[in-house]
Every structure is written in structure tokens, then in C-alpha cells.
Amino acid sequence: MAGKFGDHLGIMDVKLTYTDGKWKVVNSKAKLEKIDTKSDIADKALIDMAAHDHDGTINYVRKEVGETTAPITSYFAQVQDDPSIQIVNNAQLWYAKKQVAGTADENLPILSAAAPFKAGTRGDASYYTDTPAGPLAIKNVADLYLYDNVTALLKVTGAQIKEWLEMSAGQFNQIDPNSKEPQQLINSSYPSYNYDVIDGLTYKFDLTQPNKYDREGKLVNQDVSRVRDLAYQGQPIDLNQTFLVVTNNYRATGNFPGVKDAAEKRLLNLENRQAIIDYIVSEKTINPSADGNWSFLPNIANADIRFASSDNAHAHLANQDAISYVGPSTQAGFAEYRLIVKEKANQVEDTANKESEKLSKGAETVDQTKRVTPKVIEGSSLVKPATAIQLSNSQVIILPQAQIQETQVSSSAETLPNTGSDESVSETLAGLVLVTLAGFFGIKKYKKIKQEKKPMSGLFCSSFTVG
Template sequence: MSQKNTHYRSKSALLLTLLTAAGLGVTVKAEETVTSSSVTSAQTSLSQTSVSEATSSAATSAETTATTDTYVATESAGLESAPVTAAASLTETNTNQVQTPVEGQTLDVRILGTTDLHTNLVNYDYYQDKASEKIGLAKTAILISQAKAENSNVILVDNGDTIQGTPLGTYKAIVDPVDVGEKHPMYAALEALGFDAVTLGNHEFNYGLDYLKKVLANNQLPAVNANVLDTQSGTFLFDPYKIITKTFTDPKGQGLSLNIGITGIVPPQILNWDKANLEGKVTVLDSVQAVEAMVPVMKAAGADIILVLSHSGIGDDQYDVGEENVGYQIAGIDGVDAVVTGHSHAEFPSGNGTGFYEKYRDVDGVNGTITGTPVVMAGKYGDHLGIIDLGLIYQDGKWQVASSHAEIRKVDDKSTVADPTVLAIAKEAHEGTIQYVRQQVGTTTAPINSYFALVKDDPSIQIVNNAQIWYAQQELAGTPEASLPILSAAAPFKAGTRGDATAYTDIPAGPIAIKNVADLYLYDNVTAILKVTGADLREWLEMSAGQFNQVDPTVTGPQDIINTNYRTYNFDVIDGLTYQYDITQPNKYDINGNTLNPAASRLRNLSYNGSPVTDDQEFIVVTNNYRANGNFPGVRNATLNQLLNLENRQVIINYILNENVINPSADHNWTFTNSIAGLDLRFLTADKAQNLIVNDPSITYLGTASSDGFGVFRFNYVELADQTSQEAGQAQGSRGALTAQQRAVIHQLATRAYQETKKARLAQRKKTEPSLLSVQAQLPQTGTTDSTLLSLIGIGLISLLPFLKAKKR
């Protein structure tokens, strides 16, 4: 038996036999049901017509593309550029006559892959409104050019999550949407760089199928996907594969034609994450079974080698039908020669044997193989390029992989060099996005940052929850649900995500603009409401408690408090309740929501309005479509699951516009129990956060961490009568911890005082109502020079956004 995995083969092995026997005219029938929630692929027919059409249109003309160096220095936002070296893009035809391969002939082929670009087209951070040399396709393009210069036998592909992720994605979908016949700037740039094919990520579906189809209709690049079907017809919604025929040059200079079969998959969980856009419209097959089914079809259609674009994390060496991250298993499928993966925003291979995935069997992080197949995962936002080198040999009448090596290369973040072709394509959308994000929507009286969001209640979450409750109260007015307590759940999206010390929200006190709101709320989620019970809330918060490691109260030495394997976007803080966590206890659930310790409980003192929450008590929780349609403990028991009209980000914008001046200070509705008193609990956050803890005895800065940009901090358990007074540097009151009832009373008094202040402020506003344009001048201006006309247009767009959103939904 070869090194390829065979232990996880499903009943689709029978399907493979049928495909091979039938050749190109086949009907593929899934033999097993995908067991993930909402994923229905049992007995799904993949139509004969779809496979035949995909096969007949697969071949393209042979081509060889060589690109000269395209280095250019850029200014931060203006995109003015000056060539450093020749910046001409050339297309050359191989002058060597294409020969028929002979036994023993060799060919060196290079696969280049990007993944999870998330509309990071330009080397620019729209949230900070300044250039960033760590991200952007314009930076990745330099690596592409260099890699092509080393070996011109190149296949260039993108692995999805391409059209969503930054304000530029929002701008081209909502504010200045892609029109019929207009190319999306992301795909226009990929075409200009010579990409051969792309696949679809889960975020391609965020703006709905109509938008996606329009974008792809204007796109000349083949977009392949083998596991999304039209529910009504049972046919593939996209091309299940393409065969790209290219003319390459062997070591002796002889031209050889090679047929590259390319297919792709997306996680079946898109049916959960984008339920509102996809329910009843598409069916999604298990990723592994879909690729297993497609390999023999591509082989029969003439593919010499098989490349899989797997928009799926690598996962682990265990396999369940319908699971999200199966890159490991796809690498083990017979006939697959190379895999470009992504989705997890992680990196593989490490190149030195120290990577995360190398703990699993048959994973080689030095040579970059999984079960013997070369695999790359090139990070996120264009910060890396994946490179797979295949040494092919022609034996027994076919091309075979004799050797391989995979690696990833990081962009040069010390240089301002970027690709001029990409910058020119991006110019209009980039500058429009900058004007859009600079529009002021209000003022914040206190800083909003997320540096300590994982160890204490936090202003970056508080403002989201405040806005969501405000919105839900309006939407539910006059309905039966309005009589129930309305709570809100939100999580920190930027809290040092995946070891990135720049991935924190940091908004100073003063004017707040759309760019700041986008920094608070990264994703294009839609608001949703759930009706749950007190018992459901307990399970929901027990799941959130997975953010913390279990600590030992008997250990006097340092202990890490944060579970870095837990995704911070799953650490929900539910406002409207008060509660505590006892993290000396074990977790009830693992990071995927599976029960670990059925009898375990970390949640303590769960109260509403000062009274303990009962199991049968009913609540409305406003959240987002991702959480509402997921498999979170507690959430999955909701008796009402309903989408509202606006995206969460637009809710925050509308809330700030209504309030004009906001106070995002955290209300400290959650804390830890005194079981951790006196322990040495450590965590990492951005090193510069040390400047924010002068008056905070609960946090101590210990020094710079070994990880770039991070510092080591200690969390100190402090019993305070009023956490707000503590942060303001005031003297402590009682040494005893507040009871839930006392905290609720304090919160009610603070809310009442805030409402009185709000009334007075609104009265004053009626007398002297400033225009948005006059206060917009207070914003710091960076990058390109503002245009008054564009500012007025931008302000008009803001006022229209709620109506545009409502119409869209």
C-alpha cells in the first residue's frame, strides 16, 4: 500500500469505479449523507450533462507566459508610482516545436498559489487608513514575478475568499457595486497577473448568489468547484473542473505539452454560514467525496496531473464525512498530485519541522508533504505565496511525479515595492474605498481597543452589544418578542488573531469614522435574533469559556490563561446578563463544540437584573447569521431563529449616527471568580498595550515576548467594589466582591444617568446641529487628498445605505 491514506475511504469508492467505467458520460450519485447540520448530499445526482459540458469545455489553448520584473515604489494611498526596473508584461510563444514525450523524459513544473486574499488588493490597511507592507496582492505579485523568473513552467492559481474581507469588498458589493460587464478589481488583477484558474471560498457567498454569478460572468478566469450543486436541477453550479493545457520546456529546451486538471471544493458549512443566501438553492457535497469522484473524470478527460484547490483547512488525520477542514484527507486521495489549501489563515509548510500540523502522522514540514503529496497553505491577505515544485518523469506512457518540494515565501514587509499593474487596476476602487471609510459617523468619548478583550470585559465588544440591543429593541417593538428580555452576544474579532500582533482594534477617543466601525466588525454578517432559555444560555457561555485554559490553583509558578487554539470570534460575551467563570474547572466543550466533560461547569452566578437565571426563563439574544446558523451549544436549541434587515456593521453605523456621541466603556458584566486569586496568570497581547495599564491593577506588564510585536502580561485577580472606578484610577471601595444584584443595580444607575445625559445632549443638538461635513474636517487626513465633491457623495451614500441594505435583503 502506498503512503497515500486509504483508511478513511468512504462508500464513494464504488462511485469511483462507476466513473472510471463510464468515462465521460457519467451519472455520479453520492452514497452517503453528509452529516453536518443543514448539509444534504444524500443520493444527490450529479447530472451527466454537467460532467459532459465541463469536460468538453475544459481544454484551453497552450500557452507560456513570461513576465519581466515589475517592481515599483508606491506612495501610501495615492498609487502614484515610479518604475524601479522595466515594468513591461510580455506574453511569449515557445518557439520550440512541441514534441511528443518519450519514455524517461523529465519536466520541472512549478505551481504558484495564493489564498484568502480577502480583497487585500493594495498594500494598504483601510482600518488604520495607511499603507501596510505586510499585505496585498500588489506585494504578492513581486514574489510571483521572482518565482516565474526561477522557473517559467508555471501554473498560477488562487484558492478563494477573494471578493470579501476589507472595506474595498464592501465598497464594490454595496456602495459602488460591480455592474453588468464590469470586472471586479480582484479578478481583473488576477487575470492581468496571468492566473490560470481560481476556486471559490466560503466568503464568496456572503453577498448572495446573484452578486457572485454577476462577478463570475464578467471574469475570464476559470472558476472551479466540484461540490456545490443547484438544488433544483442537481447540476453543478460552477465548472467542477478545468483542464488547462500549457506548453512547458524540458531541461534540454524541448517544448512539451502538459494537461493540468484543476478542481476545487468549499466547506459544506456554507449552508450554515450563509443560510439566508443559500437555503433551498444549493446542495453541498462532502469535500473529500467530491474530489474522489472528480479525479477519474479528469483523468479520463486527458489530465496528466491533478491539482486540487482546497478551500479547506488542513485539519487533522481523523476524518468525518461533512467536516470543514479536510486538506489532510484530500492530500491522501489516489491520483491527486498537489494541493493548494487555505481557509484557516495558517501557514504550511514551516520549512524547518516546527509547524503546527507536523504533529500528525505522515506530515513532512521540511519538504512540505502530507501523506507524500505536496501541499501549501499560504497564510492570508497576500502575505505569503505558496510554491510547489514537481519533478515529472514520463514512464509507462504517462507523466508521473518523481519528486516534489513545497514551500511558502513571505512578502518583503521592509520594502515599499509593489506591482504597478495591480496598483493601476486597483486605483479607482481603492481611492473610492478610502473616501468611503473616512466619512465620520460620530464621536467616542473614550478609546475603543481590544488588547485585553480575552481577559476582561472590553469596550470593543461593549459598543457592538450596545448597538445590537438598540437595534433589536426598535425591530421588535410591537411584537410578542418585545416583552422578553433582550440580550446581545458579540465576540472580539481582532484579538491577536493567529499570532498577529497588529490584529487588534485601536480607536482613539474623538471622531469615529466608517473605517473604525469596519475595524470593530470585520465580517459582512447579518443581524439575527434567537429565542433561547436560561438553560441554553448556560451552554452557550460554557462553550465561550473554552477561550481559557484550565489553571491549577495549587501551582505557584506562571500559567497561561488563554487557550490560543480557541478562535476568538467564538468567545461570545452576552450583555444584559452578569456572570463569572471559574477557570480552575475543566471545559465542558472542546473548541468545536463537542462535549468533553458532560458534568463540568465553569459558569457561576448567572443573573438577570440581579436575580438568578432559571432554566426555563426565556430570552431574546441578538447576534449574527454566522452564530445563529452554526452548531454552537445552546444556540442550536433556539426556538426562534430569525434574520433582521441590516448587516451588523450597518447597525453599528446607524447606532453611532443616532447617538452622535457614544461612551463605549465596558460595564464589566463578566468576571472571573476568586478561585484564581494570587495565581501567576500570563497572557500575550500587543507590546504597545503596556501604555494603557497605568491605572489598572488587574494587569501587569512583564516584558517583551519572543513573538514579534507581542508583550508578556500578568492578569491579577482584584476584588473591587466598582471595576469602573478602578480603571479611572479612583480609590477602591469595599474589598469584598460585588454580588450579582449589586452589579445589576450599579448597571441600572449608570444606564439611567447615561439616558439623562443623552436627553440633554439631544436637546442641545436641536439648537446647534452640526453637519456631517463640518465635523468630517476634524478627521486626520492621510493618504490621498480629500475631494469635497467625493466627500459629499460619500455622505449621501451613508444616508442611503440603510435603504440599500433593506432593499438588498
């Protein structure tokens, strides 16, 4: 990958030989060159070539889909239940319930998992979602949900969900409740997009305990548990109960504890981003306010817990009683905040905690000798037609056809194009042609600059030596 946001040029040299009617790679090397920052003047030929598609894209993303009654921000998405995650989970639940209606799974409880994508990633203080209350356009949804993921539905047990949350809890550092020194809450090495909030449940994290898994999902502390008071509909979760969890293809096909042992994994026929658009269009007006389904145990109430977020976030503290502004950070654009965890009386450890501890001490959540072997579902009414792919001896993932089905949703203005529809496929092909032409002009420009011994910016180039 040639850096990020066009900040580097990727150069790849490949030497090939042609033998017996076939090309063979002899050797290759690749390097990154920082872009030339002496001039920021764009290439007019490329601007003219992209003008039509650029204008079309701008017009598309400015189309309104509905409105929000409250701001949607992600400044505090890593430290408390948050509207930027709530709206994604609301939309995913809305879509998944429609998909399972009338199927054999329609009576199973449905949960939703989503993570904060824009949370100051790569040390960028502007990398947060901040959408005011009022009209919502497609560009706001794209800002909220960055990736072109496809919705996925998993069939898991309560025990597997607990391990899923134990993995998510790796985002937090262990807190010493007796220390009077400031302690950082967020584990900076843990990617924010791996911190899943699972809606439809309530739970708390005990941060006096070490993390059970490392950032790669490797078990590092078998006999500990951070997940407490895990409940469904106000009752301790049944670790043997089956749930459906709607998420995205990235999580569904990953190596997360709990997720990797799911009995079934189904990729549905719509991008997560389009599901959000369809949900907003259907509802017309949405309230993204977080439902507060997760929090921290109050055993860290006396600790001085700090975290970093954008300096702009302090403008959103008026209605916050759990966060206070400390001051500007040494890192440009960021500020330091303090998390205020309130003590609560009558904190009683319930049956779910006891079952969780028993689970942790006795064995892995999913006994390796008693794993349920997933079934291949042929002719499923949920995703059809579908192709079943054997991932291992005990697991099957069900993939829909490559062609994404069109979803007909009309607004008061006009029907909005689907990001996963055939229209977008043709637009993508047009974009690929544009990129190819841009590469052609870029290579010519690169050769010219190379002759002048000047660095070039903004393109990924490759050269081939045929021997």
C-alpha cells in the same frame, strides 16, 4: 484559500473532457506558491485600472459618523470586559429593540452577544483595535467589526444561554489555584471570535474547573460547569425563561451548544457593521466603556496568571488595577502581562449555581426528548417578507429576502451609504468586474513569468486542460 493578505499564489489545474454536450472534470490538483518577495513594485496597469474605485473607497471610509468619549481598544478583550465588545453589543441591542417593537416578542428580554475579532490573531502583534477618544469614521467601524455579517435574532432559554457561555468559557485554560508557577490564561487553540460576551446578564467563570466543551462544541466534561452566578437584572437566571439574543448570522447558523437548539433563528435586514454605524450616527457621541458584566471567581486570586498581548498595550495600563506588565515576549511585538484577580469576601453560591449544577448532573441543558419544536413564522412583522427553511426535523431558520432593506439614517453632514444596501450591491458588482479584469491581466503576467521560470505574487490563478 490562497494564504492570507496576499502572501501566497493559489494555482489550480483542472482537466476537463467534453462528452455528450457536457463538460466533465477528469482530475484536478491545487497548490500554493509563496509570492515573489524580490520586488514589491506594483503593476501600474492594475493601479490605473483600480484608481477610480480605490479613491472612492478611501473617501467613503473617511466619512465621520460620530465621536467616542473614551478609547476603543481590544488589547485586553480576551481577559476582561472590554470597550471593543461593549460598543458592538450596545449597537446590536439598540437595533434589535427597534426591530421587535410592536411585535409579539416586544416584551421578551433582549440580550446581545459579540466576540473579539481583533485579538492578535495569527500571531500578529499589530492585529488589535486601537482607536483614540474623539471623532469616529466608517474606517474605525470597519476596523472594529471586520466581517460583513448580518444581524440575527435567536429565541433561547436561560438553560441554553448557560450552555452558550460554557462553550465560550473554552477560551480559558484550567487554572491550578495552588500552583506558584506562572500559568497561561488563554487557550491558544481556541479562536477569539468564538469567545462570545453576552450583555444584559452578569456572570463569572470558575477556572479551577475543566472546560465542558472542546473548541468544536463537542461535550468533553458532562458533569462540570464553569459558569457561576449567572443572573438577569440582579436575580438568578430562570433556566426556563425565554430570551431574545441578537448576534450575527455566523453564530446563528453555527453548531454552538445552546445556539443550535434555539427555538427560532431569524436573520434580520442589516449588516452588523451597518447597525454600529447607524447607532453611532443616532447617538452622535458614544461612551464605549465596558460595564463589567463578567469576571472570574476569586478562587484563583493567589495564582500567577499570565497572558500575551501587544507590547503597545502597556501604554493603556494607567487605569488598570487588574492587569500588570511583566515584560517583552519572545514573540516579536508581543509582551507578557499578569492578570490580578482580587479576593472578595462573602462569596456565596446562589440559587443559580445550584440550578446549574443540578442541570449539569441530571442531564443535558436541553433534554433531547423534550426539545421545543420551533414554529415557522409566516408573515412575521419582524422580518418580512421572509422565507422559512427547514434545517432539521425540529428547527426552522427564517431568512429575509435577498434584497437588504435600506435604512435611512441622516447625520449632520450627509446621509451615509448602507453597507448592506442596493448601492453597495452595485459597487460590489463593479468590484467583481475589476477583479475579473485583474485576473485577466494577472494570468497573462503569470504566463510570462512562468516562461521565465519566476514565481508570481498576489493572484489566484487557475488553468484548464481540455481533452
